[in-house]
Amino acid sequence: MVPQFLARCGVSALACAAFAASGQNHAQLGQAARQVSGQVHEGPFVATSATAQDPGEVEFPAYKGAAPLRKVRLTVRHHISYAFKVENLEPTQWWGATQSYPSLYSFPWFRTEAGGVIQSGMPSWTISLCWLPPLGPYDGVLDYAGAAGAQRTVLWDMCAQPAYWTTTTQEIDQAWALAPFTDADGVVQLAIQPMTWLQQDIPYAVPAEGSLAGGVDWFQWDVIVDRVEYFDG
Ligand SMILES: [Ca+2]
Numbered sequence: 001m002v003p004q005f006l007a008r009c010g011v012s013a014l015a016c017a018a019f020a021a022s023g024q025n026h027a028q029l030g031q032a033a034r035q036v037s038g039q040v041h042e043g044p045f046v047a048t049s050a051t052a053q054d055p056g057e058v059e060f061p062a063y064k065g066a067a068p069l070r071k072v073r074l075t076v077r078h079h080i081s082y083a084f085k086v087e088n089l090e091p092t093q094w095w096g097a098t099q100s101y102p103s104l105y106s107f108p109w110f111r112t113e114a115g116g117v118i119q120s121g122m123p124s125w126t127i128s129l130c131w132l133p134p135l136g137p138y139d140g141v142l143d144y145a146g147a148a149g150a151q152r153t154v155l156w157d158m159c160a161q162p163a164y165w166t167t168t169t170q171e172i173d174q175a176w177a178l179a180p181f182t183d184a185d186g187v188v189q190l191a192i193q194p195m196t197w198l199q200q201d202i203p204y205a206v207p208a209e210g211s212l213a214g215g216v217d218w219f220q221w222d223v224i225v226d227r228v229e230y231f232d233g
Contacts, residue, residue, distance in 0.1 A: 008213060039063060039230040040171045047192050053135060054082035054194025055111065055193035056090050057135040062183040067232035071173040072181050075227040080106065084198055086214035087142055088135035101130040102212060107195040112180040113189050115177045122223065127160045135212075142213055153218075158175040165224075180229070188228075194221050 041061045050056025063069045084104055095101050109117050109125030117170035136147035144151050156164060172178060181188055196219035200212055 002185075011219045027099065039232075041228040043224060043228070045176055045225040045228070047064045047190075047221075047225075049182050050108065050192040050194060050223060051218060052194055052196055055144045056221065056223060057189060057191050058223060058225055059187055059189050060225060062186050062188045063181050063230040063232075064186070065230070065232050069178050069182055069230055069232055071171060071231040072178060073227075073229040073231070074121055074170045074172070074225055075167065075229075077167045077171065077224045077226060078108075078122050079164050079166065079222050080125055080161060080220065080224075081155045082106070082127075082157070082196075082219040083151070083153040083216060084214065085144035085149070085151040085219040086129070086132075086135065086198070086212055087138070087144045088150075088211070089138050089142075089213055090211045093137065094135045096151040100200070101128050101132075102198060102200045104196070104216055104219070105199055106194050106216075106221070108192050108194040108221050108223070111131060111191040111193050113183070114180065115182070118172060118177045118180065118190075121168045122221070123168065125164070127157065131159065144214060167226075192223050194219060 032062050043060065045058050045060040047056030047058040063072075082104060086102065088196045103128040105124065108122050111117055132152070133152055135150065139146045139148045143149060170179075180190070183189075
């Protein structure tokens with residue numbers, strides 16, 4: 001586990017420290033899990049820095065068994081980081097009084113080697129920008145700066161995601177979704193590809209409305225599959 005951690009965890013010192021600490025806990029939990037489940041693979045299986053432009057890849061052992069695979073349970077941790085820019089193009093203050101707040105939205109796909117998509121156990125995030133000071137009237141320069149503009153990079157959003165890692169479990173039992181977990185080469189490869197955008201007011205994406213310029217420059221998901229459990233029969 002340690003060599004994989006050192007080789008693949010490139011997020012930050014803080015992320016790596018949390019990663020290493022929890023990995024030990026899961027190694028202990030895995031002893032109990034192995035006694036009640038036919039095939040359990042303990043992680044961490046890590047996909048760092050997954051973005052829409054550069055999906056993160058995670059790999060873990062495929063199901064090997066004579067009996068048909070009936071269900072897969074994945075225990076997954078993730079955290080999010082992002083950067084965005086906005087500028088008000090209107091001659092009046094843009095939000096706070098009469099308009100809703102813009103927000104960032106992101107959800108991840110699990111893409112299979114065959115190009116298909118399976119449901120994700122990771123929750124989507126809608127992050128209101130209500131904490132951002134209201135943007136003043138357009139200053140005539142579209143630079144995402146000045147009284148009308150703003151740019152932010154958030155490496156750890158303590159408001160949207162109070163804990164660094166959010167843990168979820170996902171159970172997959174549909175035949176079409178189980179197929180990637182029985183890969184004949186013995187290795188399951190999943191690409192984590194988030195979809196991300198800045199939206200002014202659900203479901204209209206900025207800048208379709210025309211009054212707010214900007215977008216999401218970068219929205220990163222760091223994902224760890226801690227445990228893969230295969231159930232047959
Ligand atoms: Ca400006």
